[in-house]
Amino acid sequence: MTIAQLNIHDFRNINSAEILPSPKFNFIIGDNGSGKTSFLEAIYMLGHGRAFRHQLSSRIIQHDKSELVLFSKIISTKNKIHSVGLSKTRSGENKIKIDNDQGFKLAELAKLLPMQLITPEGFDLLSGGPKYRRAFIDWGCFHHYSEFITLWNNLRRLLKQRNALLKRSINYDQLKPWDKELVPVANRISQIRHDYIEKIRHEIIKTSHDFLPEYDLDCQFYQGWEQSLDYAQLLVENFERDKLFSYTTIGPHKADLKLRINNIPIEVLFSRGQLKLLMCALRLAQGEFYAQYHNQACLYLIDDFASELDLTKRALLAKRLKSTDSQVFISAVDQEQIQAMVDENDKIFYIKSGIISE
Ligand SMILES: Nc1ncnc2c1ncn2[C@@H]1O[C@H](COP(=O)(O)OP(=O)(O)OP(=O)(O)O)[C@@H](O)[C@H]1O
Ligand SMILES: [Mg+2]
Incomplete structure (x- = not known):
């Protein structure tokens, strides 16, 4: 295009x-x-x-x-x-x-x-909060999985409703109907994000190695809760805490892409120039994968x-x-x-x- x-x-x-x-x-x-x-x-x-x-x-x-x-x-x-x-x-x-x-x-x-954007503001991708990395992942999910946008809109709606209900709820049973809807959406979104990161991981590591050959980048997706645990069960266990904050404290809205070198987060390790190169590497890897996939x-x-x-x-x-x-x-x-x-x-x-x- x-x-x-x-x-x-x-x-x-x-x-x-x-x-x-x-x-x-x-x-x-x-x-x-x-x-x-x-x-x-x-x-x-x-x-x-x-x-x-x-x-x-x-x-x-x-x-x-x-x-x-x-x-x-x-x-x-x-x-x-x-x-x-x-x-x-x-x-x-x-x-x-x-x-x-x-x-x-x-x-x-x-x-x-x-399009892929590389700007001085874009440093947030690496040194800002997880929302910037989620936006990065979701760009790819949006372009590669047609069901993603609907799932994502549903997730937003369900979390908003759940958080509003948390304020008023007395016991977990009142949240059950919402969580019955939320859990499959959360699991599917996480599955898609996992899948997408697996697909571009090689391209990200290769491109960052081209730009910063002296470093071995480790790139791990965190889905918003521990992968071995059952999300439905965690929602039940976290009810009291969630109620206290009137906020769902775990879920796909907490997902992140953890970028580390020798177990050190890159935003701690890298200089501004190195961060810029890594940001370019991520954007290029994503753009290149898009190009190959969609021709x-x-x-x-x-x-x-x-x-x-x-x-x-x-x-x-x-x-x-x-x-x-x-x-x-x-x-x-x-x-x-x-x-x-x-x-x-x-x-x-x-x-x-x-x-x-x-
Ligand atoms: N809504 C607006 N209407 C008119 N002018 C605006 C508006 N918003 C910003 N500007 C002006 O537009 C000008 C251009 O800003 P811009 O950030 O695009 O410059 P730039 O060439 O990127 O500069 P730099 O090299 O410093 O990054 C600025 O002087 C700014 O004050
Ligand atoms: Mg400018």
């Missing part, structure tokens, strides 16, 4: 822009505050319905404007052209148009435009490419990205930082105060 045309209107400091990206590498060069991250956020929003720095639409829509509008032409691997439009109002209402039809859901947008490349958005990386590591990352044969958008403050990566079919865009030129 590649973006052949992109129009951005009233998105942060970008008033109006139309660009025709290369199917290979696209570089966005500009000073601090020129709009590079905003530009990448606009692409991200096309595939997610939200930006990655702020959820609030009022922060993303240009000051004094009532809505933002994004439009793109996408070419699928079968050379089919799709037009995708998205508008968002200040109240947060999304309108999605695909091939001139309205009323699509965000999940349909996400299926059409799979369709996913898009990469890389903000502030050069930050934290020395010249050798930049070259390594560039080489690996080139080998994916994907469409890539890379931002940098200085053309010198990316000059060595630019090939014949790539494009360079310059951005100044939100105005983009090729």
Whole structure:
């Protein structure tokens, strides 16, 4: 999948822009505050319905404007052209148009435009809480298991209802009907997550070894409770504790991906540059697995490419990205930082105060 045309209107400091990206590498060069991250956020929003720095639409829509509008032409691997439009109002209402039809859901947008994002904010994947790693795992589960989205929505609903009921319940029997529904959903979600991690583990370890050859990464999935134990039984045993907190303390909503080297958590061991490389390794491994599985490349958005990386590591990352044969958008403050990566079919865009030129 590649973006052949992109129009951005009233998105942060970008008033109006139309660009025709290369199917290979696209570089966005500009000073601090020129709009590079905003530009990448606009692409991200096309595939997610939200930006990655702020959820609030009022922060993303240009000051004094009532809505933002994004439009793109996408070419699928079968050379089919799709037009995708998205508008968002200040109240947060999304309108999605695909091939001139309205009323699509965000999940349909996400299926059409799979992308991997590598940004300084993305360090949360490794040094933030488990929710960031769950989001990473669930991206893959969503794209590889069609039943996952329904299961995931059910899990959210059931946990919300269960937590509300915990406040009022006197004994476990009152929760039984909920848990009868919750347990199979929780078990299936965990099974899918296990399965997905098993599938990409090799790719994650291989890619992280390419970037950080001196380390042997250990990557273990934790499903949210001890795997040898029965979830239904644990819910019964934990009733008093859950009631005390009015919160279900164990379950798939506590899952995590534990990344360690010699039993030391990587966020304790690694420098910023090493964390960035590992984050890239995870995203690339996931993107590559997606590409092999679906026979369709996913898009990469890389903000502030050069930050934290020395010249050798930049070259390594560039080489690996080139080998994916994907469409890539890379931002940098200085053309010198990316000059060595630019090939014949790539494009360079310059951005100044939100105005983009090729
Ligand atoms: N809703 C908005 N309306 C108008 N301008 C905005 C809005 N939100 C942010 N901006 C401005 O957009 C400009 C571009 O920000 P952005 O983060 O995209 O810059 P950048 O090129 O990525 O900078 P850096 O190199 O420092 O990362 C900033 O000056 C910011 O204040
Ligand atoms: Mg930026």
